Amino acid sequence: MTRYPRDEFDRVPETSTRQGVHRTVAAARSRGLAPILSVGAFALAVGLVAFLLLPRLGFGPAGGTAMAADKSSATAAASATAQPTATPTAQPTTSPTSDPGSTVAAASSGTTPAPTATAAAVDKTQPVAVYNGTTTAGLAGRVGSTVTSDGWVLGPLGNWTGPRQQTSVVYYNGAAQKANAQELAALLGIATLVDSADFKMPLVVVLGPGYR
Structure with a gap:
């Protein structure tokens, strides 16, 4: 009970059921x-x-x-490639230019074929004249000793009385002496060779300025 008087909001039916729209x-x-x-x-x-x-x-x-078919084809290809393949064996080949008969004949005879071209022989029995065209005393004698030690036949030695030389020269008389002149020039370290018939000697060495 309250101490306030009842009003219209307190008039609620006792037996009514409440229903909500929600x-x-x-x-x-x-x-x-x-x-x-x-x-x-x-x-x-x-x-x-x-x-x-x-x-x-x-x-x-x-x-x-389709995927199953692709898988089956891929499996078949892999099995095909996995099988070993036959490798052709190399057969020995013979050169058509070789002649077995000539090879056997050469081996049995014990002889070797002669070379087609031979170098010109050097004849060290040819006399070599040496002349000193420098101001170095005794140079002709020293070079003459080198020539003799190499097996050459030594000719006249002396001082050069001809025209002034600009360099050292090996003179040779004719084509037959060219190989001898080349061998002699290599021994003495002379680069200039001249074919000349002015000398009575087959080989003449003239030592020019700067030769040591």
């Missing part, structure tokens, strides 16, 4: 969604069954068949 709307919505959810669950179940069972039963898509 409760009626919520119940109607839940009843409307139930069939939709049932259909979605059934469709999901059918999709799972088709995805899991149909490929095992052989009802897969065409793409699966």
Whole structure:
């Protein structure tokens, strides 16, 4: 009980049932969604069954068949390449230009074929004259000793009385003495060779300025 007087807000029927509008709307919505959810669950179940069972039963898509065919062809190609292949063996070849008969004959005779071209022989019995065209005393005698030590026959020694020499020269008389002149020039380190008939000697060495 309160100490305030009752008014119109206190007049509530004792037997009345309270009903809210929001409760009626919520119940109607839940009843409307139930069939939709049932259909979605059934469709999901059918999709799972088709995805899991149909490929095992052989009802897969065409793409699966193509992939299986590709796999089988790749396996066949790998097995074909894995097999060993026969490698041709090298056969001994014979040169058409070789003559076995001539080779055997040369080996049995013990002789070697003569060279087609031979170098001109050096004749060290030809006398060599040495003249000193420098101001170094005794140079002709020293070079003469070198010539003799190499096996040459030594000719006249002396000082050069001809025209002034610019360099050392080996003079030789005729083409037959050219090989001798080249050998002598190599021994003495002289680079200039001159074919001249002015000398009575076959080989003449004139030592020019700067020769050591």
